[in-house]
Amino acid sequence: xxxxIITIGDEILIGQIVDTNSGYIAKALDRIGIEIKEMxxxxxxxxxxxxxxxxxxxxxxxxxxxxxLGPTKDDITKKTICDYFEDVLVRNTDVxxxxxxxxxRALQREASQMNKDQALVPSKSTVLHNEVGTAPGMWIQxxxxxxxxxxxxxxxxxxxxxxxxxxxIVNEYERPFIIHKTVLTYGQGESLVAERIEVWEDNxxxxxxxxxLPAPGRVRLRLTAxxxxxxxxxxxxxxxxxxxxxxxxxxxxxxDEEETLEVVVGRLLMQKNKTLATAESCTGGKIxxxxxxxxxxxxxxKGSVVAYATEMKMKLLGVASxxxxxxxxxxxxxxxxxxxxxxxxxxxxxxxxxxxNAGPSKGDSTAAIGTVFIALATPxxxxxxxxxxxxPREKVIDRTVAKALEMLQKEILKNVL
Amino acid sequence: xxxxIITIGDEILIGQIVDTNSGYIAKALDRIGIEIKEMxxxxxxxxxxxxxxxxxxxxxxxxxxxxxLGPTKDDITKKTICDYFEDVLVRNTDVxxxxxxxxxRALQREASQMNKDQALVPSKSTVLHNEVGTAPGMWIQxxxxxxxxxxxxxxxxxxxxxxxxxxxIVNEYERPFIIHKTVLTYGQGESLVAERIEVWEDNxxxxxxxxxLPAPGRVRLRLTAxxxxxxxxxxxxxxxxxxxxxxxxxxxxxxDEEETLEVVVGRLLMQKNKTLATAESCTGGKIxxxxxxxxxxxxxxKGSVVAYATEMKMKLLGVASxxxxxxxxxxxxxxxxxxxxxxxxxxxxxxxxxxxNAGPSKGDSTAAIGTVFIALATPxxxxxxxxxxxxPREKVIDRTVAKALEMLQKEILKNVL
Numbered sequence: 001x002x003x004x005i006i007t008i009g010d011e012i013l014i015g016q017i018v019d020t021n022s023g024y025i026a027k028a029l030d031r032i033g034i035e036i037k038e039m040x041x042x043x044x045x046x047x048x049x050x051x052x053x054x055x056x057x058x059x060x061x062x063x064x065x066x067x068x069l070g071p072t073k074d075d076i077t078k079k080t081i082c083d084y085f086e087d088v089l090v091r092n093t094d095v096x097x098x099x100x101x102x103x104x105r106a107l108q109r110e111a112s113q114m115n116k117d118q119a120l121v122p123s124k125s126t127v128l129h130n131e132v133g134t135a136p137g138m139w140i141q142x143x144x145x146x147x148x149x150x151x152x153x154x155x156x157x158x159x160x161x162x163x164x165x166x167x168x169i170v171n172e173y174e175r176p177f178i179i180h181k182t183v184l185t186y187g188q189g190e191s192l193v194a195e196r197i198e199v200w201e202d203n204x205x206x207x208x209x210x211x212x213l214p215a216p217g218r219v220r221l222r223l224t225a226x227x228x229x230x231x232x233x234x235x236x237x238x239x240x241x242x243x244x245x246x247x248x249x250x251x252x253x254x255x256d257e258e259e260t261l262e263v264v265v266g267r268l269l270m271q272k273n274k275t276l277a278t279a280e281s282c283t284g285g286k287i288x289x290x291x292x293x294x295x296x297x298x299x300x301x302k303g304s305v306v307a308y309a310t311e312m313k314m315k316l317l318g319v320a321s322x323x324x325x326x327x328x329x330x331x332x333x334x335x336x337x338x339x340x341x342x343x344x345x346x347x348x349x350x351x352x353x354x355x356x357n358a359g360p361s362k363g364d365s366t367a368a369i370g371t372v373f374i375a376l377a378t379p380x381x382x383x384x385x386x387x388x389x390x391x392p393r394e395k396v397i398d399r400t401v402a403k404a405l406e407m408l409q410k411e412i413l414k415n416v417l
Numbered sequence: 418x419x420x421x422i423i424t425i426g427d428e429i430l431i432g433q434i435v436d437t438n439s440g441y442i443a444k445a446l447d448r449i450g451i452e453i454k455e456m457x458x459x460x461x462x463x464x465x466x467x468x469x470x471x472x473x474x475x476x477x478x479x480x481x482x483x484x485x486l487g488p489t490k491d492d493i494t495k496k497t498i499c500d501y502f503e504d505v506l507v508r509n510t511d512v513x514x515x516x517x518x519x520x521x522r523a524l525q526r527e528a529s530q531m532n533k534d535q536a537l538v539p540s541k542s543t544v545l546h547n548e549v550g551t552a553p554g555m556w557i558q559x560x561x562x563x564x565x566x567x568x569x570x571x572x573x574x575x576x577x578x579x580x581x582x583x584x585x586i587v588n589e590y591e592r593p594f595i596i597h598k599t600v601l602t603y604g605q606g607e608s609l610v611a612e613r614i615e616v617w618e619d620n621x622x623x624x625x626x627x628x629x630l631p632a633p634g635r636v637r638l639r640l641t642a643x644x645x646x647x648x649x650x651x652x653x654x655x656x657x658x659x660x661x662x663x664x665x666x667x668x669x670x671x672x673d674e675e676e677t678l679e680v681v682v683g684r685l686l687m688q689k690n691k692t693l694a695t696a697e698s699c700t701g702g703k704i705x706x707x708x709x710x711x712x713x714x715x716x717x718x719k720g721s722v723v724a725y726a727t728e729m730k731m732k733l734l735g736v737a738s739x740x741x742x743x744x745x746x747x748x749x750x751x752x753x754x755x756x757x758x759x760x761x762x763x764x765x766x767x768x769x770x771x772x773x774n775a776g777p778s779k780g781d782s783t784a785a786i787g788t789v790f791i792a793l794a795t796p797x798x799x800x801x802x803x804x805x806x807x808x809p810r811e812k813v814i815d816r817t818v819a820k821a822l823e824m825l826q827k828e829i830l831k832n833v834l
Contacts, residue, residue, distance in 0.1 A: 011630050011639070013453040014597065015444030018437050022458070027432025036430040038465070039458035041439070044628070048455070055472075071608040072629045073618060107606065114608040153631070155812050180431065189524065191488040191531040201490060211461070212489045213428050214570070222428070278723075284709025285702035288723045292701025295777055295810060297725070303733070304723035306695075306705045312720045312763065316733075346729065360712055390549070393712060395572045 001034050001175050002060040006052055007041040008067035008077055009152060021066045021157050028161050033175035034062070035226070044068055049080045058144045062169070067152035069135040071114045077149055078122065078138075085140055087122040092136070095119035095127060099134045125149075128164040132156055137164055177230045181237045183221045183244060184254040184264075186406055190214040193221070197247050200240075207233075208240060217402050218253075218261075253409065261405040262290045268412045269300040269350075276408070277346035278304040279317055279338040281329075282356035282372060283400050290401065302346045307338070313355075317341050330357050330367035332384045335375035339384075343377040350411070351377040352404045356387075358396040372400045376407050383407070418451050418592050419477040423469055424458040425484035425494055426569060438483045438574050445578050450592035451479070452643070461485055466497045475561045479586070484569035486552040488531040494566055495539065495555075502557055504539040509553070512536035512544060516551045542566075545581040549573055554581055594647045598654050600638045600661060601671040603823060607631040610638070614664050617657075624650075625657060632819065635670075670826065678822040679707045685829045686717040686767075693825070694763035695721040696734055696755040698746075699773035699789060700817050707818065719763045724755070730772075734758050747774050747784035749801045752792035756801075760794040767828070768794040769821045773804075775813040789817045793824050800824070 005022045012019050022039045029036060037060050042048045049068075056063050068077030082088060096119035103111040118134045121127055128137030128148070133156035138149045148165055150157045169175075185193060190212050194201070201210055207227055213220035223240060225233040245252060254264055269276055278287045288304035291297055305316050310329045313319040318341045319334055327333040338353035356372030357365050365371075370391055375384040385407065389399040422439045429436050439456045446453060454477050459465045466485075473480050485494030499505060513536035520528040535551045538544055545554030545565070550573035555566045565582055567574045586592075602610060607629050611618070618627055624644055630637035640657060642650040662669060671681055686693055695704045705721035708714055722733050727746045730736040735758040736751055744750040755770035773789030774782050782788075787808055792801040802824065806816040 010626075010628055010641070012440070013443055013456065014447040014641075015440040015442070015453075016630065016639070018435065018440040019456075020435050023429070023432045023435040025432070026430055030431040036432075037460070038469075039430065039436075041456035043454070052455075070629060070631065072611040074626075074628050112608055112612060114612060155809065191529055194489040195529060195531060209427070209491075211427055211491050212487060213433070214487065222433070224427070224431075280702075284714075285697075285705030285721055285723065286710075288702030288725075289700075289706045292723065292725055293703075293811075293814070297701075301725050303725040303729045304702055304721070305733070306702065306709065306721035306723065308705075308709055308715060308718050308720040316720070316722070316762065345733065392572060392575075394710075397710075 001062070001173055002037045003029055003034050003062045003064060004037050004056045004060045005039045006056075006063060006065045007039070007152070008044060008049060008065065009041070010044050012041045013043055021152065021154060024154070024158060025064050025066070025161055028166055029064075029169075030178060030180075032166060032170055033178050034169070035178065044074055044076060046076055046080050046083070049077065050084055053084050053147065056145065057142065060145060061173070062146045062148065064165070065147060065149045066157050069149065069151045071118055071134070078120065081122050081125070081138070081140065081147070081149060085122060085124055085142060087124045087140075089120040090123045092119050092121050092127055094129070095121065095136050098129070102134060128160055128168075130156055130160055131163070132159045139168065176226060176228050177233055179225050179230070179233050179237055181223045181241055181255070183223075183241065183252055184218060184259075185221065185248060185251040186218045186253045188219070188251050190219050193219050193248065193251070197244065200243055200247060204240065205236065208236065215402065217399065217406055260290075261402065261409065263294060265405055265409050265412070266291065266294050266297060266300065268409065270296070272412060274350060274412065275300050275302055275346075275348040276350045276352070277302045277342055277348040279342040279351060279353040280304055280306045281308060281313065281338075281354055282358045283354045283397055283404070284308060286397060286401050287352060287354070287404060290405075302348050305342060305345075313338060317345070328365050328367060330355050330365040330371055330373065332373050332375070332386060335373035335384050336382050339375035339377035339382050349379050350408060352408055353377070354400055354404060356396065356400060358393045359391055360393060370396055372396065374400065374404045374407060376404075376411055378411050383411070418479070418590060419454045420446050420451050420479045420481060421454050421473050421477045422456045423473075423480060423482045424456070424569070425461060425466060425482065426458070427461050429458045430460055438569060438571060441571070441575060442481050442483070442578055445583055446481075446586075447595060447597075449583060449587055450595050451586070452595065461491055461493060463493055463497050463500070466494065467501055470501050470564065473562065474559065477562060478590070479563045479565065481582070482564060482566045483574050486566065486568045488535055488551070495537065498542070498555070498557065498564070498566060499539050502539060502541055502559060504541045504557075506537040507540045509536050509538050509544055511546070512538065512553045515546070519551060545577050545585075547573055547577055548580070549576045556585065593643060593645050594650055596642050596647070596650050596654055598640045598658055598672065600640075600658065600669055601635060602638065602665060602668040603635045603670045605636070605668050607636050610636050610665065610668070614661065617660055617664060621657065622653065625653065635819070635823070670823075677707075678819065678826065680711060682822055682826050682829070683708065683711050683714060683717065685826065687713070689829060691767060691829065692717050692719055692763075692765040693767045693769070694719045694759055694765040696759040696768060696770040697721055697723045698725060698730065698755075698771055699775045700771045700814055700821070701725060703814060703818050704769060704771070704821060707822075719765050722759060722762075730755060734762070745782050745784060747772050747782040747788055747790065749790050749792070749803060752790035752801050753799050756792035756794035756799050766796050767825060769825055770794070771817055771821060773813065773817060775810045775817075776808055777810060787813055789813065791817065791821045791824060793821075793828055795828050800828070
């Protein structure tokens with residue numbers, strides 16, 4: 001079973017916003033065995049929409065569309081659907097009652113005519129009820145292809161995908177199985193990993209596909225198998241994984257699918273009943289935000305001091321002004337003091353501390369742009385590593401975050417083994 | 418002049434990563450007057466790539482392609498380009514020398530054959546030199562259409578777009594002007610704004626397009642004009658903006674194009690020579706990270722305490738345990754103390770403080786999920802507002818961040834007027 005995803009909106013085509021809806025929909029469909037053939041982002045333009053519908057007609061089983069369902073004049077998806085399906089808009093009374101109640105409850109005012117017109121839907125469509133917003137989803141078929149139109153507001157789209165679209169597909173279609181297994185490796189580059197597994201890769205069966213997903217400091221290897229016999233696929237992938245482990249077991253740090261390092265680290269901390277705090281300078285709160293973004297983080301994460309200004313490293317974290325003067329604010333010594341002092345302040349088992357110069361200007365330090373020190377306070381002491389992550393600023397920050405989490409993960413595992 | 422953007426990679430089609438490259442390229446092209454007709458994400462599959470090239474051939478002037486240029490077997494873009502252009506790969510000695518030097522410098526080892534083969538490029542292509550990575554960009558023409566292939570690693574893609582692709586287009590093509598003007602409104606929903614400006618909107622000239630970009634608590638209105646006479650377009654847009662201001666001046670808070678609120682706030686703080694710190698609980702460092710992510714932030718941003726655990730609100734921020742016991746940790750009183758105490762600790766003019774319950778579980782507080790208090794310490798005192806942002810967790814965090822920056826912006830402007 002094949003699908004395509006269309007995102008409608010000029011704001012995407014001029015780069016004003018990034019389309020995150022397609023990724024969410026893709027993941028949800030992939031989970032139930034639907035292969036995404038392509039994703040398209042097109043203009044709020046009637047002809048562009050009609051052309052794209054025609055292009056996908058009978059080429060895929062289902063087309064998921066987001067955007068263009070708002071109440072304003074630039075939202076033309078519904079009218080265009082009527083053109084394409086030779087249909088007319090009719091008022092759905094259930095949707096209208098919901099819109100009126102929602103506007104009164106959320107905004108404490110009466111629904112305007114424009115709000116109420118959200119209840120106009122193509123007569124041939126099945127309404128997908130949107131509990132969390134005013135624009136309903138619509139499900140409408142032509143030939144071999146079902147078109148599903150969803151609002152572009154991310155949490156409304158997510159609600160409809162999870163509660164309406166996926167259950168309806170699962171009910172109405174037979175699907176093959178798609179199984180992914182992901183192996184996370186650390187410390188060797190993509191081409192080195194590829195060389196080590198070349199023979200194995202060349203001998204993979206046809207129904208198994210390998211992908212390399214490199215990121216700063218790490219490479220994810222994703223194996224994908226497609227077929228109708230789920231247990232056969234599972235066995236075959238487990239077999240392949242065992243062979244892979246025998247080749248590169250030394251650099252494999254995890255097997256979980258789609259898990260980020262902050263999730264892995266969080267689970268390790270929870271399992272070992274250990275706690276964490278952070279003391280950030282050049283990463284500016286990014287490590288804190290990643291860790292705190294995971295639900296349940298309050299079980300192991302105490303918090304962070306983002307000591308962005310040099311004076312705050314002294315005042316909040318008690319870094320000695322002598323240390324800063326002798327070694328400069330971007331130094332191993334400052335990183336160490338940040339980590340060790342924070343360990344006392346937060347009373348945690350581990351502290352990640354970062355200090356560096358992310359650029360583009362040199363700031364309070366004479367260190368070369370890209371220089372970063374990461375210190376890790378542990379129950380046994382403190383380690384510190386120096387890096388030069390080059391430029392630009394975002395790369396320096398991202399690599400610092402990745403490396404800091406990697407250092408923490410290694411250290412927790414070491415203390416456990 | 419029209420363009421299309423293709424992203425190649427199964428990891429996007431299964432939702433494992435979100436494509437942010439297309440947005441960056443779109444913005445860069447939009448700035449130089451190129452209209453993006455569509456964006457497509459397709460599989461690492463030879464036939465899918467060939468079909469998409471054929472679909473766009475002579476339909477657009479330029480096709481930007483990212484992804485599939487790595488050294489591993491799943492990277493097939495170069496071979497597929499050779500098929501499409503009936504070309505062969507040849508070794509580019511400049512690129513090879515660069516790859517060898519880069520690997521030696523960055524990884525302190527010799528380049529492998531796989532690394533060196535990054536220097537193989539289609540003979541008909543012009544190499545776009547990639548200073549920051551091993552995969553070169555390629556520029557190759559067929560019929561009316563230029564195809565430009567770029568690596569998928571974001572900072573390498575960005576380097577090539579900024580330093581090679583955009584300058585080359587500017588040099589070689591005449592382009593029309595595309596001008597956007599964006600108006601940022603606060604406090605009224607999309608449909609209410611639309612009703613207030615309906616007559617004006619209906620009378621916009623054909624070459625001006627209006628788009629509504631709603632987000633939590635705010636609506637951006639974007640006017641886009643296309644044409645060959647830049648000063649005429651500018652005058653016309655300024656005229657339309659003046660009319661718009663006379664209609665909804667009461668809710669307009671800014672006019673800048675594509676500016677995020679953290680950029681606006683940062684510039685205001687710099688202009689007024691004021692300083693800021695943050696004290697975050699439920700937002701977990703996200704406000705800090707947004708503010709610190711802007712280069713030059715060290716001029717006005719002192720740092721943040723992310724007091725994620727309740728005890729840290731007392732220990733680091735000096736919130737009285739009586740206050741927490743009497744009012745609970747999610748309360749106006751705790752938010753106020755967090756803000757006022759941080760103002761003393763950081764010695765800043767302004768402090769944003771957040772405490773709330775983002776869900777999904779209730780944590781240390783009995784407050785309903787979605788309840789958030791935001792306090793703002795100012796040179797004149799402290800304000801605090803209560804919100805209920807509902808669910809899910811990410812929406813609560815995002816709306817808290819947006820509302821906090823909005824409160825700060827309003828307050829700075831008030832103190833200035």
